[in-house]
Amino acid sequence: MPELDRIMNVALALADASSCRASNSWRGDLDVAYKADGSSLTEADLSIEEMWRERIRRDFPSHGILGEEFGSDAGASAYTWVLDPIDGTRQFATGLLNFASLISVCREGFPVLGIIDLPLPRVRYVAAHGQGTIFDGRVVRSSGQREIEPSKISLANPDSFAGDTAPGYERLRASGRLRVFDGGAPAYGALSRGLIDICLNGDDLDPFDICALCPVVTEAGGVITDWEGQPLSLTSSGAIAASASPELHSTVLSMLGSPHESGESV
Missing domain, CATH: 3.40.190.80 (D-Maltodextrin-Binding Protein; domain 2)
Incomplete structure (x- = not known):
């Protein structure tokens, strides 16, 4: 199996696990803290990234990891995982829906895989270099709009x-x-x-x-x-x-x- 396909399989498994955890947390009694810069922080931010890091270290010990909550772990390979367990914590922590979990993998510093997971309503966007973008099981395309006025x-x-x-x-x-x-x-x-x-x-x-x-x-x-x-x-x-x-x-x-x-x- 090509390396990027193997990475994608793990990335999708990470998204499956975090989607359940994020949606359950959102439905519960959210305990919100605040970072030094004033941005919101919840238990879901921390627990999801910890879970992701544990799986990545197990399956790809040579890969680097950069996450919002726990910083950077240098790797020995060309690949680095870039993680945001709850992107839009401000919305998440106030019970709104426009948040996502973001998983990316960079090769030689440039993104070659990206997942925008929407725990509510349990759909995601998945893309990898040369493989198109998939939403809810189907290939999607941008509008191709060229003009600013109707945009x-x-x-x-x-x-x-x-x-x-x-x-x-x-x-x-x-x-x-x-x-x-x-x-x-x-x-x-x-x-x-x-x-x-x-x-x-x-x-x-x-x-x-x-x-x-x-x-x-x-x-x-x-x-x-x-x-x-x-x-x-x-x-x-x-x-x-x-x-x-x-x-x-x-x-x-x-x-x-x-x-x-x-x-x-x-």
């Missing part, structure tokens, strides 16, 4: 756009046919199945927020980069954008640039 746009929490990212956010917020807000990782999954055309996040992301999104978007025909148009990797952080087609992405990047770059008068 459906998902914008992250407005509080995440500050300083240099604020003008670009405002330009996108005034564009498109339809705008939704604070969709989190599920919005990038929705882009892969043609329901959203553009996703935009501000400069508050880390690699464990980013890596799983990349194969899901690109294997469905979309494009995902940082705001400068650079590829995303294990070391990426900050603002990102995804679009349903290369043509649309080019337009989005021009709008995210400086007023001069985006064609506005100064």
Whole structure:
């Protein structure tokens, strides 16, 4: 069995186990703590990542691991697992539904496998290099939309756009046919199945927020980069954008640039 297929089998088993644990926790009495940066933390964040790490160390002892809750363990192979047990803990901890569990594997620093698992309603997006994007057992594709005017746009929490990212956010917020807000990782999954055309996040992301999104978007025909148009990797952080087609992405990047770059008068 090719190595990536073997990794995928384990990643899916991890997602199966965490989905049950996350949904059960969400239904129960959530005990919410807060990290030093003010972000939310629940027992599910900790227990899921611990469970994942134990299985990965057992099955792939040479692989590296980078997780949101327990940091980085260097590996001796080309592969690194990038883990976010509850992406959207703020929503999870307040009883909302737009959270996900994110599992990614990077090879030589670049994402080659991504899972966006939605414990509620128990569906997931799965993608691996050269194998397409699968949602609920079927292959999905982005809309291929090329124009900004009819686009459906998902914008992250407005509080995440500050300083240099604020003008670009405002330009996108005034564009498109339809705008939704604070969709989190599920919005990038929705882009892969043609329901959203553009996703935009501000400069508050880390690699464990980013890596799983990349194969899901690109294997469905979309494009995902940082705001400068650079590829995303294990070391990426900050603002990102995804679009349903290369043509649309080019337009989005021009709008995210400086007023001069985006064609506005100064």
